[in-house]
Amino acid sequence: DTAKSEFVSLASHQLRTPIAGMRWSAELLLMDGAESLSKQQRRYADRLLSNVQRMANLVDDFLQVSRFDLGTRILQPEVVDIQKLINDVVGEQSLMTSSKQIVVERHVDDSVSEIVTDEKLLRMIVTNLYNNAIKYSHNGGVVEITYFREGEDLVIEIKDYGMGIPVEDQSRIFTKVFRASNALREVPDGTGLGLYIVKKAAQTLRGRVTFNSSENVGTTFTVVIPLTLSV
Numbered sequence: 283d284t285a286k287s288e289f290v291s292l293a294s295h296q297l298r299t300p301i302a303g304m305r306w307s308a309e310l311l312l313m314d315g316a317e318s319l320s321k322q323q324r325r326y327a328d329r330l331l332s333n334v335q336r337m338a339n340l341v342d343d344f345l346q347v348s349r350f351d352l353g354t355r356i357l358q359p360e361v362v363d364i365q366k367l368i369n370d371v372v373g374e375q376s377l378m379t380s381s382k383q384i385v386v387e388r389h390v391d392d393s394v395s396e397i398v399t400d401e402k403l404l405r406m407i408v409t410n411l412y413n414n415a416i417k418y419s420h421n422g423g424v425v426e427i428t429y430f431r432e433g434e435d436l437v438i439e440i441k442d443y444g445m446g447i448p449v450e451d452q453s454r455i456f457t458k459v460f461r462a463s464n465a466l467r468e469v470p471d472g473t474g475l476g477l478y479i480v481k482k483a484a485q486t487l488r489g490r491v492t493f494n495s496s497e498n499v500g501t502t503f504t505v506v507i508p509l510t511l512s513v
């Protein structure tokens with residue numbers, strides 16, 4: 283298992299550079315060639331870019347999973363502005379929210395501004411959960427992001443009113459590559475790695491992640507992490 287994880291880690295790491303090269307070229311083609319490309323060429327270039335992006339995300343997920351499995355991640359606690367982090371994540375995914383006409387509601391606790399944690403891991407958690415909330419929502423749905431302080435912890439809730447998780451699948455959704463039956467049927471694009479990464483990241487931050495879900499009603503994921511991570 284270790285040898286396998288080491289191979290995945292190395293291969294994913296090595297694949298990042300050529301993928302970045304392909305992405306830049308596709309972006310340049312779309313930017314510089316905006317007028318000279320025919321409609322059809324533009325469509326091909328758009329498709330090229332979105333598939334390269336998907337490949338980059340996949341390779342990133344493989345790399346994260348192998349790092350958790352190998353235990354090679356070094357925690358780097360720093361001061362994190364939680365409101366900014368959430369605004370960044372919401373901003374990064376605004377194309378997806380607007381294309382699905384999702385309404386995003388933010389409920390913030392003004393008494394918490396800065397926390398001490400590993401920013402990369404927290405970003406990974408919020409990005410994956412928020413991305414799922416959008417992905418598994420119906421067009422025109424609502425996604426709510428809430429955070430508040432509870433004693434010495436920070437609680438983050440990400441709630442959607444989408445397809446939900448069937449009861450019989452709920453015990454397995456944090457398992458590597460598992461996807462629920464309704465997701466497999468209705469949302470073909472997924473790897474089943476995101477929640478495994480979220481769980482490992484939350485544990486690494488000395489926290490935990492839980493959820494509540496009803497099929498065809500919606501899902502809420504709750505992350506609890508210490509306000510100050512000490513290593």
Ligand code: ADP
Nearest residue numbers: 414415418446461462465472473474475476477
């Ligand atoms: P992926 O989304 O790539 O399939 P994840 O590991 O992020 O993989 O999620 C695992 C599975 O959990 C998903 O395939 C889906 O069945 C279910 N799931 C996760 N988040 C949600 C959500 N917000 N609403 C409904 N189902 C969800």
